[in-house]
Amino acid sequence: MPNQVVHVIDDDADVRQSLAFLLSTAGLAVRVHDSATSFLQVLPEVHDGCVVTDIRMPGMDGLQLQRRLAELKPGLPVIVITGHGDVALAVDAMKAGAIDFIEKPFDDETLLTAIRAALARDARDSAREAQLAAIRTRLQALSEREREVLQGLVSGKANKVIAYNLGISARTVEVYRANVMTKMQADSLSELVRMVLSVGDAS
Amino acid sequence: MARPSQPAATAELTAASEASVGSAGPSAIAQALEAAEARLRSIMQTVPDAMIIIDDKGCIESLSATAERLFGYEQGEIAGRSINVLMPTPYREQHDAYMQRYLSTGERRIIGIGRIVVGQRKDGSTFPMHLTVCELRSGERHHFTGFIRDLTDQQLTESRLKELQSEVTHMSRYTALGEMASTLAHEINQPLTAISNYLKGTQRLLQRMQGDDAAILRDAVGKAADQALRAGHIIRRLREFVSRGESERLIESLPKLIEDASTLALVGARENAVAVAFRLDPQANLVLADRIQIQQVLVNLIRNAIEAMIEVETPRRLEIATVAGSDGLVEVTVADSGAGLAQEVARNLFQPFTTTKRKGMGLGLSICRTIVEAHGGRIWADARPAGGTVFHFTLRTAAEGEEAGDA
Numbered sequence A: 001m002p003n004q005v006v007h008v009i010d011d012d013a014d015v016r017q018s019l020a021f022l023l024s025t026a027g028l029a030v031r032v033h034d035s036a037t038s039f040l041q042v043l044p045e046v047h048d049g050c051v052v053t054d055i056r057m058p059g060m061d062g063l064q065l066q067r068r069l070a071e072l073k074p075g076l077p078v079i080v081i082t083g084h085g086d087v088a089l090a091v092d093a094m095k096a097g098a099i100d101f102i103e104k105p106f107d108d109e110t111l112l113t114a115i116r117a118a119l120a121r122d123a124r125d126s127a128r129e130a131q132l133a134a135i136r137t138r139l140q141a142l143s144e145r146e147r148e149v150l151q152g153l154v155s156g157k158a159n160k161v162i163a164y165n166l167g168i169s170a171r172t173v174e175v176y177r178a179n180v181m182t183k184m185q186a187d188s189l190s191e192l193v194r195m196v197l198s199v200g201d202a203s
Numbered sequence B: 001m002a003r004p005s006q007p008a009a010t011a012e013l014t015a016a017s018e019a020s021v022g023s024a025g026p027s028a029i030a031q032a033l034e035a036a037e038a039r040l041r042s043i044m045q046t047v048p049d050a051m052i053i054i055d056d057k058g059c060i061e062s063l064s065a066t067a068e069r070l071f072g073y074e075q076g077e078i079a080g081r082s083i084n085v086l087m088p089t090p091y092r093e094q095h096d097a098y099m100q101r102y103l104s105t106g107e108r109r110i111i112g113i114g115r116i117v118v119g120q121r122k123d124g125s126t127f128p129m130h131l132t133v134c135e136l137r138s139g140e141r142h143h144f145t146g147f148i149r150d151l152t153d154q155q156l157t158e159s160r161l162k163e164l165q166s167e168v169t170h171m172s173r174y175t176a177l178g179e180m181a182s183t184l185a186h187e188i189n190q191p192l193t194a195i196s197n198y199l200k201g202t203q204r205l206l207q208r209m210q211g212d213d214a215a216i217l218r219d220a221v222g223k224a225a226d227q228a229l230r231a232g233h234i235i236r237r238l239r240e241f242v243s244r245g246e247s248e249r250l251i252e253s254l255p256k257l258i259e260d261a262s263t264l265a266l267v268g269a270r271e272n273a274v275a276v277a278f279r280l281d282p283q284a285n286l287v288l289a290d291r292i293q294i295q296q297v298l299v300n301l302i303r304n305a306i307e308a309m310i311e312v313e314t315p316r317r318l319e320i321a322t323v324a325g326s327d328g329l330v331e332v333t334v335a336d337s338g339a340g341l342a343q344e345v346a347r348n349l350f351q352p353f354t355t356t357k358r359k360g361m362g363l364g365l366s367i368c369r370t371i372v373e374a375h376g377g378r379i380w381a382d383a384r385p386a387g388g389t390v391f392h393f394t395l396r397t398a399a400e401g402e403e404a405g406d407a
Helices: A013-025 A036-045 A062-072 A087-095 A108-140 A144-154 A159-166 A170-183 A189-199 B006-020 B026-046 B065-071 B091-105 B152-207 B212-244 B254-265 B291-310 B343-347 B364-374
Strands: A005-009 A029-033 A049-054 A078-082 A100-103 B050-055 B060-063 B115-120 B126-138 B141-150 B250-253 B274-279 B286-289 B316-324 B329-335 B379-383 B389-396
Touching: A005 A013, A005 A036, A013 A029, A013 A108, A013 B152, A029 A036, A036 A049, A036 A062, A049 A062, A049 A108, A062 A078, A062 A087, A078 A108, A087 A100, A100 A108, A108 A189, A108 B152, A144 A159, A144 A170, A144 A189, A159 A170, A170 A189, B026 B060, B026 B065, B050 B065, B060 B065, B065 B115, B065 B141, B091 B115, B152 B212, B250 B254, B250 B291, B254 B274, B254 B286, B254 B291, B254 B316, B254 B329, B286 B291, B286 B389, B291 B316, B291 B329, B291 B364, B291 B389, B364 B379, B364 B389
Parallel strands: A005 A029, A005 A049, A049 A078, A078 A100, B274 B316
Antiparallel strands: B050 B060, B050 B141, B115 B126, B126 B141, B250 B286, B316 B329, B329 B389, B379 B389
């Protein structure tokens, strides 16, 4: 995905800049942040990409940041780098869902491999998220009556039953059903059901 | 068993006869004498303290049952002998002279004052004891009663305390070394990381360039980057060597750890009028810890807390508390009622070489953090609502859900 940005968070300016240099030579878009707090401030503008954060920083540390991100932007992949390769810290970071835990100084390929994996995961998630967003938009475009028919279809009711429940004719239900299929861009009933279930809500 | 020999009984007799003479005949006097003797005998038999009565020549007249047990002599074998058999050389030789000096000058060195001296048992072994001497005068005769408290246990406690202290001191030196190595590793790793990143980035750029020189440069830059990594590995190994050292995590009782550490750290706290309160959660019992390292953390935090309160006049309250968390961690807090932390100090509190003390390396809290983090816990500080500072740290419990393989 072309809009992906690697966000580097490290309180050491030299490490931060050298990372930005390295990653940009590898063709990646980079933004640097000098603290967890300053990154959280711009978080609303962060969309696609991943995070590379140091653990030991004054104020909020890398692990705390990781936990905050899990609440605020779940799915944004995090890679943790540290000058202190403590086993316990690594375990904590991985348990909290880090993609990787890398000790400084590191081989560039080690970091780049981790970053590429993170971006791939983020892209997958983003694509999926985009799909879900599209389905939600389509659902919203349905009329009240169409939504009622859709609910009936998703709960596996036959046209006649839906017609009876809504107090309309079976033919009318068929018309609504065709409209729903078109608006939802579904090729089959099963696809329609899958779409609705994927967003977890038919209303 | 304790048979007061004649002179002591005579002293009693004198007292008894003074009270009753004149109003009673000789048989009444004899009765009073007998009663007084029986009274003294029963006192000597039952008094829980070690008690010895001597005459003005220093000869033992009687001793309590406790004194018999303490020194290993029986009344019968020691009555009439000089008190100096109960003390080791050189006091043994000097004792008679002490008594002489007192009797002729009246200058008190021990009488009514009490001091710590060394006693000697029948088997020749010696022990520390606290001795108070009272004088008993009846007519021309002097008697002296010695009250003895065996200090062996107390001294044992003190030597145990010293032992603990030296363990922790040794450990803190050791950890200070580890912390130096660790800090050094961190500080050097940062520039090494930057060097390696720049070189590797440059190597990538050179890959896109043409020509023989570009190839040579690419090769040289790549090799330079490898050297930076190599330096990093050396430092990492040094750090592992120092920090892994003797650290051994076992299942320990947290209340016991706190008790030992506070005994150590609170030496002298009462003199500074610090009121100490413990609020220990019974659920927070067994933890996975290196005993000496965690004691070191506690001693550091408690000492810091006491030092923070020395300068304030308000009531000095120290509270040590534990709380069991639901996530397999227990939280230990050490709270003081000191002046609190200045903003800029609070920010770098756990960084090495941060200190507010005139003499101090500023490694204490940094070491605490290294230890706590190596234990899989976290350490932090915040302000106490009523003023003062609270330090918190967490430890993993050993009770359940213990993970194999990462200790």
